[in-house]
Amino acid sequence: MEITAQCQCGQVSYVLKNKPLKVFACHCKECQKLSTSPFSITAVIAAEDITFSGELKMWSRKADSGNTNTAVFCPECGNRIYHFNPDDRSTVKLKLKPVACVDDVMFKPQMHVWVSEKVSWYQLPENVPCYPKQAH
Numbered sequence: 001m002e003i004t005a006q007c008q009c010g011q012v013s014y015v016l017k018n019k020p021l022k023v024f025a026c027h028c029k030e031c032q033k034l035s036t037s038p039f040s041i042t043a044v045i046a047a048e049d050i051t052f053s054g055e056l057k058m059w060s061r062k063a064d065s066g067n068t069n070t071a072v073f074c075p076e077c078g079n080r081i082y083h084f085n086p087d088d089r090s091t092v093k094l095k096l097k098p099v100a101c102v103d104d105v106m107f108k109p110q111m112h113v114w115v116s117e118k119v120s121w122y123q124l125p126e127n128v129p130c131y132p133k134q135a136h
Helices: 029-035
Strands: 003-006 013-016 022-026 040-046 050-053 057-062 068-073 080-085 088-094 111-113
Touching: 029 040
Parallel strands: 022 111
Antiparallel strands: 003 013, 013 050, 022 040, 040 088, 057 068, 068 080, 080 088
């Protein structure tokens, strides 16, 4: 398996060599800002399963957990590419999904987190685990 994707301007790309470890939709206020939508989708990827190309910029903030959340993005078009915790580099939290991926079901959220902050009009899907804050 090998999946490729690129940012809007094409300056940053990646090759994904394995399926995500897990995929979740986050409804926290920060993800609402990031995605400019009701939630963002995050695919947790083993770091050794993905290779990035192109120039990247970083920005960090403290998460509610106390961990540092470092965001990596394209300096040209601003697309968010992935996040990581500098204290745990074993995974990346992929934000940029491939477009027109044949097996796009692999990026379907397996859970919804931070639903305590979700927008009022979004209806959570049935039969998908939902957590008021972060899942453990």
